[in-house]
Amino acid sequence: MNKLAIIYCACMLAAPMAAQTQCKDAKLAGKTVMVKNVRVENTANNMVVNLDLNMDSLDLPSNMRLVFTPMVTNNTEQRLMPQIVVNGRKQEISYKRKGYKDFADNAVVVRRKNNTAQTLHYSAVLPYEKWMKNADVVVAEDLCGCGDIKDQNTVALKRMRTPFMPYMRPEAEARKVRHEQGRAFIDFPVDKITLYPEYRNNPRELDKIVNTINLVKNDKNTSITNVEIHGYASPESPYSHNAYLAENRAKTLKDYVRKLVNLDDTTFSVTSTPEDWEGLREYVAKSNLDNRDAILKLIDDNTLDPDAKEWKIKSTYPADYRVMLDSWYPALRHSDYVVSYSVRPFSVEEAKEIMKTKPQQLSLEEMFMVAQTYEPGSREFNEVMATAVRMYPDNQTANINAACTRMELGDLEGAKIYLDKAGNSPEALHAKGVLAMLEGKNEEARQLLQKAKEGGAQGVDKNLQILDM
Incomplete structure (x- = not known):
């Protein structure tokens, strides 16, 4: 024969x-x-x-x-x-x-x-x-x-x-809310709450806040919903006095900025933290102070009230305290600001243009609709998916779609990185099953695909049929 x-x-x-x-x-x-x-x-x-x-x-x-x-x-x-x-x-x-x-x-x-x-x-x-x-x-x-x-x-x-790639359409974002934030170091005279715009580095620091607000305000696609200013003081004075300074300096800053940007007072909110112990701890932890570990232990001691904590560090480790006072305390007196705003919906053609300049204004669904205008696997298609996962790094749908683009390009190691952040939804299991198929792990692929199908993922039968060919 x-x-x-x-x-x-x-x-x-x-x-x-x-x-x-x-x-x-x-x-x-x-x-x-x-x-x-x-x-x-x-x-x-x-x-x-x-x-x-x-x-x-x-x-x-x-x-x-x-x-x-x-x-x-x-x-x-x-x-x-x-x-x-x-x-x-x-x-x-x-x-x-x-x-x-x-x-x-x-x-x-x-x-x-x-x-x-x-x-x-x-x-x-x-x-x-x-x-x-x-x-x-x-x-x-x-x-x-x-x-x-x-x-x-x-x-x-x-x-x-060649498996069927299980791209997912993201859920629609009911209202697109975005935030621009930063930190300004406004100098006030010692123990005062009066703001002097030309004092020391204040012109530069004030410009940071005003420019951020105006950037959003002057964008025809956005509407500011809130501007939060959060004031911090350093720990070298009595806690009660620091609480007064942190709160009222933030209010003074708010009043000054509000006039410059011409927004209603109701748009602003003011909060404060009397003493920035969290920031101080970060500085100490990264330092080479002789008594770093002992000072960290005192900072973490919640049985001590703030004034007693500060005094114990000052009296027990005077040399290290002087370094802290001169080098780090000034930076603990800062004002954090968050500009919250809503973004209008975009058509697909508008979204294509926004994608080039301000992709953060797009929802995942809008990015997905842009991607649908390109050939899957094309450079433009892959760039949209890469931008989506960059803008939404913790979103499971964005990570599944990014993993699919990497698999189509043959970058299985890159796909694994995204799938590690994709969770274990039926859709994620489907994508992980496709990865196993591409790796030649057919039994593992079959188990993952079966679980995905039982969970209700769409399109799984296509890949099961391909696996059985």
């Missing part, structure tokens, strides 16, 4: 990526010919197949001929590649006389030289067709020259499967 070996070659598509399952080296001609180094590369236009036929163990009778026919096939389609003809000595003579007429002009012909090391390097190109993304590249083996490919057996080497 004629033998047939089928060589399954996984096609490495530029986009989307294909799952590759490689078996052991195929053995042809009664296990005397080894098929090695099978490589398949796909572009948008062509499929390129490369392989090596190692014939070191082949002892081919002089009057025998072997014919191997590579092809791409699935359940319904088939495309042949140039045949490989291996001739014994007499068959080589016959081929040159008139036997060549039985083969196409592009056949690859070699004479076997018995008892010598001999490897044939084979390369073929086929026009790429969409159905090939879920197809096998096979080699049919003809040991008698009968030429009937249908009657020949098969041996698996590789197979290529």
Whole structure:
């Protein structure tokens, strides 16, 4: 009975990526010919197949001929590649006389030289067709020259499967609320709450607040809903006095800024923290103070009230305290500000333009709608998905979509980073199942896909069908 070996070659598509399952080296001609180094590369236009036929163990009778026919096939389609003809000595003579007429002009012909090391390097190109993304590249083996490919057996080497990428449409954002925030270091005279705009660095620090507010105020797409100013004082005075300074300096700053930006007083809110112990702790923790650990322990001691805590540090570690007072206390007297605003909805065409300049104003859904105007896997499509996850780094939907783009590009390690932040929703399990498919972990993929299906994820059956092909 004629033998047939089928060589399954996984096609490495530029986009989307294909799952590759490689078996052991195929053995042809009664296990005397080894098929090695099978490589398949796909572009948008062509499929390129490369392989090596190692014939070191082949002892081919002089009057025998072997014919191997590579092809791409699935359940319904088939495309042949140039045949490989291996001739014994007499068959080589016959081929040159008139036997060549039985083969196409592009056949690859070699004479076997018995008892010598001999490897044939084979390369073929086929026009790429969409159905090939879920197809096998096979080699049919003809040991008698009968030429009937249908009657020949098969041996698996590789197979290529391209999963369906489970992109998700994000939920609509009912009201787009955004925030711009910063920190200003406004200098006040010692123990005073009067603001002098030209005092020390105040012109620069005041500009930071005013410019942030005006940037939002002057944007036709936004409406300011609140401006919060939060004042902090340092711990060197009695706590009650610091509470007075922090609160009233913040109020003074609010009144001054409000007049400059011409907003209603109801738009502003003022809060305060009497002493910024949290900020002080950060400075101490990063320092090389001689008594750093002991001072940190005192700062963390919640049984001490603030005044007692500050006095104990000052009296017990006077040298370190002087460093703290001179180097860090001034920075603890700061005003944090948050400008909250709403953003109007955008059409797809508007969103395309906003994406270029102020992507933070777009909702995830608006970004997704922009992405839908591009070809999946295209540079523009991938850039939108990358921007979405950059703007919403903790959003599970954004991370799933970013993982899908990385998988289509063949960056499986990059996809894992996003999937680690995608949670364990049915949709996330679906994406993780696709990753397992691309890694060739079929059983793990099947389990993940089944769980995703049971959880109600859409499109899972497509990938289960591909997995079973």
